[in-house]
Amino acid sequence: MSRQPSRFTEVSRPVTPLGILAAGLEHISGQLEAHDGVTAELKSELRGLCALAGGLDPYVARCTTPESPALARLAELTQAEDWGRRSGGLEQGMLSGHVEGQALKFLVRLSRARRVLEVGMFTGYSALAMAEALPDDGEVVASEVDPYVAEFARRCFDASPSGAKISVRVGPARTTLEELAAAGESFDLVFVDADKAGYTHYVNTLLDAGLLAADGLICVDNTLMQGQPYVPGETTANGAAIAAFNETLADDPRVEQVLLPLRDGLTLIRRV
Secondary structure, three states, X not given: OXXXXXXXOOOOOOOOHHHHHXXXXXXXXXXXXXXXXXXXXXXXXXXXXXXXHHHHHHHHHHXXXXXXXXXXXXXXXXXXXXXXXXXXXXXXXXXXXXXXXXXXXXXXXXXXXXXXXXXXXXXXXXXXXXXXXXXXXXXXXXXXXXXXXXXXXXXXXXXXOOHHHEEEEEOOHHHHHHHHHHOOOOEEEEEEOOOHHHHHHHHHHHHHOOOEEEEEEEEEEOOOHHHOOOOOOOOOHHHHHHHHHHHHHHOOOOEXXXXXXXXXXXXXXXXX
């Protein structure tokens, strides 16, 4: 979830590096097609690059296990909601979506997690996806700061057979983590997808306060942040925060990590 608009302002509002790249190539290709001075070979090459970039995400989605009816309905309701009328920078593009949701389900199953913590829920797509992969006695504890969004998600959970595995905590993520740590809670998998400036604090708290099980896995979303951490030029506050987080994590001797170019970047972290 990325609570900021893309720097490439098109109607589709691409929110991933690949989406921004594909939209930019399509725009340039359209402009050059009208110029007689551009060779047919160059136009053809550019059309090929457009197909390469623009076709990847749809192809990956087509080759990935379909989402459940409950997840499809949650995504549909999220897309239909008029988030622009609410404050806080909420937008449809913050939804984790089909492929990332299936990836998280895979990680839950592979890690044999029974207890999952989500830091930053939005409308609950990723929380529900992970809940679907848990055993019947498994639990997802999902933290969300916005009461309206939390209630929106609860209504979606109520319509799913896996929704009963999810408990929602409304309030600032820092407060929720402090309360869970004080209660001696521990989680096998944690998905961090909240305010980007808080990422370093959240991961440190997970590692230092006993919230992460001994062989637990932390998954952190938006760690490519639309390419801002590695593209020269001006950056947003979120882009700068993610760049700082990535550098701090890379230098942390307590953990090993891999940044996967999935959607807007997904970093997997485990203790050494």
